[in-house]
Amino acid sequence: xxxxxxxxxxxxxxxxxxxxxxxxxxxxxxxxxxxxxxxxxxxxxxxxxxxxxxxxxxxxxxxxxxxxxxxxxxxxxxxxxxxxxxxxxxxxxxxxxxxxxxxxxxxxxxxxxxxxxxxxxxxxxxxxxxxxxxxxxxxxxxxxxxxxxxxxxxxxxxxxxxxxxxxxxxxxxxxxxxxxxxxxxxxxxxxxxxxxxxxxxxxxxxxxxxxxxxxxxxxxxxxxxxxxxxxxxx
Ligand SMILES: *Cc1c(COP(=O)(O)O)cnc(C)c1O
Numbered sequence: 666x667x668x669x670x671x672x673x674x675x676x677x678x679x680x681x682x683x684x685x686x687x688x689x690x691x692x693x694x695x696x697x698x699x700x701x702x703x704x705x706x707x708x709x710x711x712x713x714x715x716x717x718x719x720x721x722x723x724x725x726x727x728x729x730x731x732x733x734x735x736x737x738x739x740x741x742x743x744x745x746x747x748x749x750x751x752x753x754x755x756x757x758x759x760x761x762x763x764x765x766x767x768x769x770x771x772x773x774x775x776x777x778x779x780x781x782x783x784x785x786x787x788x789x790x791x792x793x794x795x796x797x798x799x800x801x802x803x804x805x806x807x808x809x810x811x812x813x814x815x816x817x818x819x820x821x822x823x824x825x826x827x828x829x830x831x832x833x834x835x836x837x838x839x840x841x842x843x844x845x846x847x848x849x850x851x852x853x854x855x856x857x858x859x860x861x862x863x864x865x866x867x868x869x870x871x872x873x874x875x876x877x878x879x880x881x882x883x884x885x886x887x888x889x890x891x892x893x894x895x896x897x898x899x
Contacts, residue, residue, distance in 0.1 A: 667884035673706050683869045692737055694879030697886050700728040707732050715739040715877050719746040723753035741795045748772040756781040758821040758858055761797040763808055770812035779816040782809050783858055788836045789825040799843055819856035820844050833864055837871035
């Protein structure tokens with residue numbers, strides 16, 4: 666039997682130990698999960714939830730707007746979804762090209778706090794993956810920083826799930842170096858988002874400040890939905 670509440674509390678408790686006392690932000694990845702499952706974790710004190718699809722995230726935010734939750738977009742973003750993304754999310758972790766930056770900035774309402782942005786890096790230089798090349802980080806960061814409606818918070822990566830832990834460790838280590846390098850120019854950035862259910866221990870050991878965990882809390886996802894889960898359409 667899958668017990669998300671139990672899994673969540675257990676993982677939450679181990680994070681500070683893994684990090685040697687350093688604070689680690691736990692992002693619970695709620696894609697394909699019901700609003701009820703999210704509500705359950707919220708009653709246990711969880712605030713940060715991650716979604717892959719703009720439409721699914723917007724529907725859940727609306728269904729749960731009696732709760733004070735923080736929504737993170739972690740899936741690839743298309744330019745025609747930027748307007749909606751800037752409305753429904755508090756963070757966008759998947760910014761990897763210039764075009765998205767101006768569109769998100771234009772769409773973010775003045776009355777709301779700036780939209781938090783992470784630059785997604787394709788750390789393994791995989792041809793099929795989203796994320797920018799390492800040598801584009803500085804340029805993207807400068808453009809984000811120049812937009813008052815956006816707030817640069819750091820970097821995000823989804824490294825190749827190598828079978829060998831040593832190769833995963835190398836990618837996490839590389840990301841940490843890129844993060845520290847960026848922080849020399851932007852001392853206020855505070856977030857290095859990397860590590861998922863299979864490898865968050867390793868990511869924390871290599872300097873992650875935020876881990877994104879789905880299946881280790883909610884159980885394995887049966888299907889990868891491309892539309893909002895049924896019952897999420899309000
Ligand atoms: C689905 C997803 C996760 C969570 O993956 P799990 O292996 O279920 O923990 C984290 N980050 C991103 C970008 C994802 O798409």
